Amino acid sequence: MPDEPRVIVVDASVVLKWQLYDEECISQARALKHDIYVRGVLKVIAPQLMAYEVVNGLVTAVRRKRLTPDQARESISNLVVLDIELRQVQPAGLLDKAIKFNLTAYDAAYLALAEEEKCDLWTGDKAFYIAMRSTSSYVKWIGDYAA
Numbered sequence: 001m002p003d004e005p006r007v008i009v010v011d012a013s014v015v016l017k018w019q020l021y022d023e024e025c026i027s028q029a030r031a032l033k034h035d036i037y038v039r040g041v042l043k044v045i046a047p048q049l050m051a052y053e054v055v056n057g058l059v060t061a062v063r064r065k066r067l068t069p070d071q072a073r074e075s076i077s078n079l080v081v082l083d084i085e086l087r088q089v090q091p092a093g094l095l096d097k098a099i100k101f102n103l104t105a106y107d108a109a110y111l112a113l114a115e116e117e118k119c120d121l122w123t124g125d126k127a128f129y130i131a132m133r134s135t136s137s138y139v140k141w142i143g144d145y146a147a
Contacts, residue, residue: 005043012053013124019075047109
């Protein structure tokens with residue numbers, strides 16, 4: 001029987017790199033996606049708020065003329081079929097992490113989920129990564145991903 005896939009958390013910045021091709025670390029983000037959906041060696045989870053962050057990122061991309069509205073709709077359709085498991089994160093844990101590490105509630109949600117699951121959190125948000133790299137062994141920079 002094959003090994004169970006290893007669980008990881010991805011944040012919206014990584015998921016958006018799967019749809020926006022004019023950002024840094026696209027090849028690493030695509031390699032991660034390949035390991036999840038083609039090789040099946042990883043299983044991806046995220047806080048429920050990721051859906052809202054991704055929609056917001058696509059709306060921003062349309063406003064900045066990086067995508068057309070039709071391309072944004074296609075991107076959402078592409079992401080829905082990826083079947084990312086969205087999970088609820090408890091507010092008390094968010095507050096503690098946000099205060100302790102001086103994070104937004106959004107970043108704290110990803111961190112809280114990764115810590116709860118004891119798994120890697122892959123981010124394309126450089127400021128978040130830099131703020132956390134010496135504090136949390138869970139937070140990983142997508143630019144460092146090697147298949």
